[in-house]
Amino acid sequence: MLTLKKIEIDTYRDNVAFLARNCDLYRPEEYQAFKKVEVLNNGCNCLQAKLLIVDDPAIVGPNELGLSEQAFHRLGLAAGASVSIRPAVPPQSLDHVRSKIHGHTLDPGQIEQVISDIAAFRYSEMEIAAFLVSCAGFMTTDEMLSLTQAMAKVGNRLSWKAPIVVDKHCIGGIPGNRTSMIVVPIVAAHGLTIPKTSSRAITSPAGTADTMEVLAKVDLSTRQMQKVVEDCNGCIVWGGHVNLSPADDILISVERPLMIDTREQMVASIMSKKAAAGSTHLLIDIPIGSSAKIRTPTDAMRLRKLFEYVGGKIGLDVSVTVTDGTQPIGNGIGPVLEALDVMAVLEGASGAPADLREKSLRMAGTILENDPALHGGTGYARARHLLDSGAALETMNKIIDAQGRNTSQQELGPLTSEITAPANGVISAIDCFRLARIARYAGAPMDTGAGIRLFKKVGDTVRKGDPLYRIHACFQSDHHFAADFATEASGYTIGGHP
Amino acid sequence: MLTLKKIEIDTYRDNVAFLARNCDLYRPEEYQAFKKVEVLNNGCNCLQAKLLIVDDPAIVGPNELGLSEQAFHRLGLAAGASVSIRPAVPPQSLDHVRSKIHGHTLDPGQIEQVISDIAAFRYSEMEIAAFLVSCAGFMTTDEMLSLTQAMAKVGNRLSWKAPIVVDKHCIGGIPGNRTSMIVVPIVAAHGLTIPKTSSRAITSPAGTADTMEVLAKVDLSTRQMQKVVEDCNGCIVWGGHVNLSPADDILISVERPLMIDTREQMVASIMSKKAAAGSTHLLIDIPIGSSAKIRTPTDAMRLRKLFEYVGGKIGLDVSVTVTDGTQPIGNGIGPVLEALDVMAVLEGASGAPADLREKSLRMAGTILENDPALHGGTGYARARHLLDSGAALETMNKIIDAQGRNTSQQELGPLTSEITAPANGVISAIDCFRLARIARYAGAPMDTGAGIRLFKKVGDTVRKGDPLYRIHACFQSDHHFAADFATEASGYTIGGHP
Numbered sequence: 001m002l003t004l005k006k007i008e009i010d011t012y013r014d015n016v017a018f019l020a021r022n023c024d025l026y027r028p029e030e031y032q033a034f035k036k037v038e039v040l041n042n043g044c045n046c047l048q049a050k051l052l053i054v055d056d057p058a059i060v061g062p063n064e065l066g067l068s069e070q071a072f073h074r075l076g077l078a079a080g081a082s083v084s085i086r087p088a089v090p091p092q093s094l095d096h097v098r099s100k101i102h103g104h105t106l107d108p109g110q111i112e113q114v115i116s117d118i119a120a121f122r123y124s125e126m127e128i129a130a131f132l133v134s135c136a137g138f139m140t141t142d143e144m145l146s147l148t149q150a151m152a153k154v155g156n157r158l159s160w161k162a163p164i165v166v167d168k169h170c171i172g173g174i175p176g177n178r179t180s181m182i183v184v185p186i187v188a189a190h191g192l193t194i195p196k197t198s199s200r201a202i203t204s205p206a207g208t209a210d211t212m213e214v215l216a217k218v219d220l221s222t223r224q225m226q227k228v229v230e231d232c233n234g235c236i237v238w239g240g241h242v243n244l245s246p247a248d249d250i251l252i253s254v255e256r257p258l259m260i261d262t263r264e265q266m267v268a269s270i271m272s273k274k275a276a277a278g279s280t281h282l283l284i285d286i287p288i289g290s291s292a293k294i295r296t297p298t299d300a301m302r303l304r305k306l307f308e309y310v311g312g313k314i315g316l317d318v319s320v321t322v323t324d325g326t327q328p329i330g331n332g333i334g335p336v337l338e339a340l341d342v343m344a345v346l347e348g349a350s351g352a353p354a355d356l357r358e359k360s361l362r363m364a365g366t367i368l369e370n371d372p373a374l375h376g377g378t379g380y381a382r383a384r385h386l387l388d389s390g391a392a393l394e395t396m397n398k399i400i401d402a403q404g405r406n407t408s409q410q411e412l413g414p415l416t417s418e419i420t421a422p423a424n425g426v427i428s429a430i431d432c433f434r435l436a437r438i439a440r441y442a443g444a445p446m447d448t449g450a451g452i453r454l455f456k457k458v459g460d461t462v463r464k465g466d467p468l469y470r471i472h473a474c475f476q477s478d479h480h481f482a483a484d485f486a487t488e489a490s491g492y493t494i495g496g497h498p
Numbered sequence: 499m500l501t502l503k504k505i506e507i508d509t510y511r512d513n514v515a516f517l518a519r520n521c522d523l524y525r526p527e528e529y530q531a532f533k534k535v536e537v538l539n540n541g542c543n544c545l546q547a548k549l550l551i552v553d554d555p556a557i558v559g560p561n562e563l564g565l566s567e568q569a570f571h572r573l574g575l576a577a578g579a580s581v582s583i584r585p586a587v588p589p590q591s592l593d594h595v596r597s598k599i600h601g602h603t604l605d606p607g608q609i610e611q612v613i614s615d616i617a618a619f620r621y622s623e624m625e626i627a628a629f630l631v632s633c634a635g636f637m638t639t640d641e642m643l644s645l646t647q648a649m650a651k652v653g654n655r656l657s658w659k660a661p662i663v664v665d666k667h668c669i670g671g672i673p674g675n676r677t678s679m680i681v682v683p684i685v686a687a688h689g690l691t692i693p694k695t696s697s698r699a700i701t702s703p704a705g706t707a708d709t710m711e712v713l714a715k716v717d718l719s720t721r722q723m724q725k726v727v728e729d730c731n732g733c734i735v736w737g738g739h740v741n742l743s744p745a746d747d748i749l750i751s752v753e754r755p756l757m758i759d760t761r762e763q764m765v766a767s768i769m770s771k772k773a774a775a776g777s778t779h780l781l782i783d784i785p786i787g788s789s790a791k792i793r794t795p796t797d798a799m800r801l802r803k804l805f806e807y808v809g810g811k812i813g814l815d816v817s818v819t820v821t822d823g824t825q826p827i828g829n830g831i832g833p834v835l836e837a838l839d840v841m842a843v844l845e846g847a848s849g850a851p852a853d854l855r856e857k858s859l860r861m862a863g864t865i866l867e868n869d870p871a872l873h874g875g876t877g878y879a880r881a882r883h884l885l886d887s888g889a890a891l892e893t894m895n896k897i898i899d900a901q902g903r904n905t906s907q908q909e910l911g912p913l914t915s916e917i918t919a920p921a922n923g924v925i926s927a928i929d930c931f932r933l934a935r936i937a938r939y940a941g942a943p944m945d946t947g948a949g950i951r952l953f954k955k956v957g958d959t960v961r962k963g964d965p966l967y968r969i970h971a972c973f974q975s976d977h978h979f980a981a982d983f984a985t986e987a988s989g990y991t992i993g994g995h996p
Contacts, residue, residue, distance in 0.1 A: 007554070007557075008552060009550050009554070010551040010552070011550055052508060052510075054508070055567065059505075090755075094756075098756075101631055101758065102635075124623075124755075125624040126626070126627040130628075130630075133631040137601065254624060257625075260628070446527070
């Protein structure tokens with residue numbers, strides 16, 4: 001038997017095992033051909049891990065088996081425990097993946113096996129990639145539905161006392177689009193239940209969870225989240241902690257670096273989380289624009305139909321709103337800047353961004369009309385009343401206090417550069433993708449005060465030298481990197497000339 | 499700047515970099531979202547690597563950058579060198595992979611970019627998997643041709659003085675099928691040039707390189723190989739050392755664990771190596787059988803057409819022979835046992851396996867007819883003469899001496915078990931796949947003396963209790979594992995009853 005040792009290396013999603021090349025009990029080269037081993041404790045298969053061979057006895061000795069931090073934690077045994085290994089029997093569900101690769105469609109049971117093996121960390125990154133790519137090539141709507149249901153099944157499922165539980169989701173890609181943080185307090189102030197879970201940024205400069213974290217704690221447990229919703233009708237928490245769709249979290253960790261982003265996978269990902277969150281009514285925001293995820297009305301329509309199809313099959317009432325995605329929403333990009341925009345709208349401040357206010361009101365209005373007590377067409381007016389009366393602000397403060405107010409000072413990045421108009425003219429386009437990258441290079445979302453403050457939007461007239469936006473950064477290297485990148489191409493087009 | 503440190507961990511094909519979580523210069527979590535970093539020396543991008551975060555200062559300190567053995571070697575700098583990192587710009591050719599995933603076909607230039615990035619270790623395993631799976635779904639014959647050419651281009655190319663350079667290749671899957679080691683000395687004895695490169699076993703119990711290594715050194719350099727061929731007209735060396743298709747070696751390292759094995763990829767893999775090896779005439783052996791890689795004559799015909807198509811386009815004269823793949827060839831499975839079979843045939847020993855002799859003679863005969871001096875139909879007789887006269891044996895000994903005779907004693911595994919017939923009857927089938935696994939579990943090819951000695955073949959009459967085969971192993975644990983597995987199901991079918 002080998003002695004278990006924890007190796008302090010963070011291998012993220014992968015389980016990794018380490019064996020000395022001069023191991024006393026096994027010949028590691030023999031195992032390398034198999035690529036994965038099963039780690040056994042008392043003869044019982046506990047964990048599958050990728051095997052790496054180590055030539056440094058300080059890392060792993062000849063009678064030791066090392067496990068990376070995640071694998072060690074998942075195995076759940078104490079260091080020093082006796083373990084053995086054997087070549088891993090690959091998950092049987094890989095047969096289904098190969099079948100899919102070769103052009104067959106999978107039935108619900110097969111998809112469920114794949115997803116449950118992925119959620120149990122039995123797939124390596126390359127096997128996950130094989131599954132995703134085989135699905136990206138072609139996927140039937142029934143497979144998409146099975147995928148949604150299988151992903152919702154392996155995670156936590158929330159349940160609520162209220163007969164109507166509303167939710168909203170934006171497919172993303174538009175910087176500054178923080179409507180959730182205005183819609184939730186309006187809807188909650190009205191009295192509907194809206195337990196919102198949001199994501200953190202992966203490749204964007206801020207997710208709703210990152211922006212909310214400027215104001216309050218967001219990594220609540222399921223129980224804490226339920227208490228906040230009981231007290232306030234709504235919440236804005238980080239979904240990762242609530243573990244609604246662990247398989248989706250794993251799939252996304254491979255989808256992102258590969259940049260595979262198909263409609264079917266997007267729908268399954270979103271709908272599995274909403275189904276697990278216990279929502280009954282869902283509003284989906286699909287922004288269209290030349291630098292958004294969806295670029296044409298035809299694409300938006302197809303995506304809308306997919307959401308409606310899955311919603312209908314899993315008993316979730318889905319509405320889709322197609323919105324303007326030609327430029328960022330609001331004036332700030334980055335956690336602190338976006339939080340300032342949100343609070344300005346809720347407070348009715350004079351400089352509050354009109355586009356963010358208007359879009360939030362329209363979405364809140366649509367959601368409010370799910371209340372049978374509200375007359376058709378009156379949702380918008382009701383939302384505006386709740387916002388302008390201060391009721392939404394009051395609810396937001398209640399939610400913030402219930403989640404745990406962030407009392408630490410949140411300052412804007414002190415290093416700034418202004419990017420100016422190169423000519424007179426009218427702003428005709430703003431590249432969302434470029435601005436997101438600039439904000440990211442400036443340090444967002446890791447440095448909450450980093451990002452971009454916009455001074456001009458599409459349709460505004462500018463004179464040569466007028467500032468278009470200001471970059472905020474916290475570190476000199478990030479500041480230079482972002483400013484240089486913005487100087488190279490600002491992301492703004494003036495009168496048809498970029 | 500960070501100080502470079504070699505981390506004694508063998509990460510196989512992947513480049514892996516290690517950064518301390520409390521790094522002085524970078525915030526490693528920020529890099530983890532990008533998954534890959536570029537390592538720079540003097541501001542010049544030298545290497546792309548996957549990043550792992552380390553929490554143990556004994557492995558990587560806060561001002562150090564660790565690189566795994568392979569990555570360190572590929573970077574080529576001394577430990578202690580100053581390096582910096584930045585988020586890796588993914589290889590541009592990944593755009594082509596995504597395009598392929600979405601159903602487009604790739605042109606030769608695009609495929610060449612992908613292959614050259616793979617050969618330069620710029621793809622992670624998950625990116626390689628994405629490329630392979632996208633090709634496995636659908637690939638045009640033109641794409642297959644481009645892939646062949648691109649793979650041949652990135653490796654070494656051998657050239658020979660002789661106007662006719664012959665070669666043979668078996669698509670594999672049949673245990674004991676060591677015809678190369680008989681065909682090469684026959685053909686070389688005749689005077690044709692046959693520079694044979696062979697593979698080591700990856701998932702089989704022996705490759706031709708493993709079996710030849712029982713007799714002689716096989717890891718020759720290109721120059722050494724050329725010297726042997728000059729002196730003897732032929733050689734039998736390990737192809738991995740000659741580096742004919744490094745991209746293919748990398749692709750195979752991902753194909754095998756995923757068990758993706760499409761016809762197009764097989765053809766591109768084989769033909770790229772043959773093109774790089776400088777062959778002019780190639781004989782391909784496609785065994786058909788219910789437990790072979792190809793199971794029906796229709797499949798064999800399709801595969802044959804693909805080989806001929808690519809051969810025609812790259813100027814390589816391809817002949818295909820479809821052979822009996824219903825059972826193992828020869829009596830031994832495993833390096834030493836197979837080497838004994840080969841030498842018995844070359845020596846004309848009385849117990850030499852007739853099927854291995856006959857198949858080798860037929861293949862050698864077909865190859866010899868590429869000699870314009872030989873009349874059509876006389877190849878077989880010429881091959882038999884060269885074998886029976888001892889000329890082939892003499893040439894084999896010359897080749898063995900030229901490559902470097904292995905003088906160490908090669909003994910059969912001393913731990914043995916006999917598997918016996920459960921009933922009277924006639925052997926109707928032998929499962930190649932099952933026998934390969936039993937031999938592998940017994941320790942082949944790592945323990946050269948481990949494997950299986952067959953006593954009965956298809957068509958033989960047996961009485962209950964007659965030995966069917968004997969398992970040889972070198973270690974007690976392997977012995978039990980293989981014997982138990984064989985007792986569970988022997989792989990033999992007697993009179994229709996397994």
